Amino acid sequence: MAWDDFHFRKGFGGGYRRPSFRLPRVRLAQLSPQVLWAMLGGLVVIWLASGAYIVGPDQRGIVLRFGQHIATTDPGVHWHWPYPFETVLRPKVTEVQRVEIGFRTIDPGSPARYADVASESLMLTGDENIIDIDLVVQYRIADPTKFLFRVRHLPDTVKSAAEAALREVIGRRRIDEALTVGKLDIQEETKVLLQSILNAYDAGVYIVAVQLQDVQPPKQVLDAFKDVASAREDRSRLINEAEGYRNAVIPEVRGKVETVLREAEAYREEKIRRAQGEAQRFLQILQEYRKARDVTRKRLVLETLEEVLPQMEKIIIEEGVGNTNLLPVLPLGKRDGLPDLDGNSQQR
Template sequence: MAAKRIIIGDQEIRIPDKLIKLGAIPIVGIVLVIWLLSGVYSVGPDEVGVVRTFGKVSRVVQPGLSYHLPYPIEVVDTPKVTEVKRIEIGFRSLGSGQFRTIARESNMLTGDENIVDAELIVQYKIKDPEAYLFNFVKPELTVREAAEASLRTVVGRHGIDDVLTAGKFMIQEETKELLQSILDKYNTGILVVAAQLQDVSPPKPVIAAFKDVASAKEDKNRMINQAEGYRNDIIPKARGEAQAMIREAEGFMEARVMRAEGDVANFRAVLKEYRKSKAVTRTRLYLEAMENILPNVQKYIIPDGKDGNLLNLLNLGSTEKGGIK
């Protein structure tokens, strides 16, 4: 005769025929021992144990060997709380570096009404095991749809220039913050670790036109930078030259003023002496003027006398060279 099978919860107990012949009490005792031992379990180092007593969460158990009352009194779930999970928006990885684009997820509208293809990777892990296990179903689908909605919202706030160029980091951070707020609002027990844009590009039919626009903008920025560099070089030089001219003019002005003041003081001193003795002062001034003039000219001295032997000659050579001196 085959052994008897008794199923308790997810445990199957086989009772040999020899034990059945011994009577019910030994059989019940053995079954009871096996049933009680079924409550022994272990929690891995990357897990926590969430124990439910008659369907209600009663405690959370840390990694290690532990025990719960056997089924159906208590059951335990052991989610991996340190594992970082990953979902992909706009594409799916196929392995060996290949992927497949999901257009219905990647096509998005920017704030200035341009269409772009955006691909995003979201990494997340469990921060509240109880909420993660019992507050919602299909965690991956929930995170995927919330992440797609968050990315669409953030892309719709920005112009295409930000989305395609310098604004990518800002879009990542805003998407992560918005996704986390949505997951927290519904108490999912999920922590968003990272949101990383993989590729953001115009739709394939208009890529060439977008490249032309981007090239023109680069040329514009380059010319602006060159003009600013020229301005930054020429303006300080012009200012320096202007300051030098101003200082030179001020120095010339001060010299002329000081010279004029000296001439005025000298004139007043002469006038004072002239008023004291007009004849003497007039003679002195005449002699001083001659002292300044005569050293610079050629002089002919003719004695004042009645000597009839003196012959006056006209210097024709000097006349031919420039006149009589």
């Protein structure tokens, strides 16, 4: 029917009346009851077949009957009563989702571009300093039923809870810890606190990781903080050098002390053993002396002369042994510088 047929026409009394038209008559061919039942059965089969569904390996099937959760299905082929009785939701439970705090990714390309969100990144530390922190929270679905029905707008909830947890952790820390050695502890504490908050919400979410992206002072005082950090690095370097020198000198001195002690102990042992040997030797000589006093006395005299005059030739004349007429003269052939009877020079 043309659009002009819908134009209103004036009726009696100056009013408007709707146009009159007739619907076309459709004449259906006469169908047998068997054909109608067959067509109806086919429609029912198609309707029932529409209830088959597949749950992927990274998904879980949440079956709803008139909007109420009745079952959770694992990956594979399943069937449910078709619409409008039941519907199926299939959230991806292995997909790691990401929430950014303090910044937003504008372009993830190379190089990536980010936009700073100062209202989220500026925080107050425990020593009342302002710090600029960017944080990334990674999470995945732990309980798909709770994830779908317990909390609305879950990404916003995770972001707000993560920001609150981070502010609480930073509020207990000094700015030096947040800028240097305390980053790993801050990440771990924030993760534990965030997980406890989401568990209290019954959100069905597992926090995979909490990562600090950028931690620095505000831009207005960044140069001053860099100077302070450089001074601290110099102090740490000097301390490390001094400790290294100490660690090198102390073992060397200790080694020398040990050497002196060992030498002193060896000298002491040597003197003790020598004294003990001399004492034992004296006792043995004393025993021999008591047995034969004259012989022992002569032997001691001869040994003493040998020790006192080691380089001199000695002639011993025993008295009272038939040599009373011996002329005490020097051996002329063995004086200094004169050859002996064999022609060899002798030195005394």
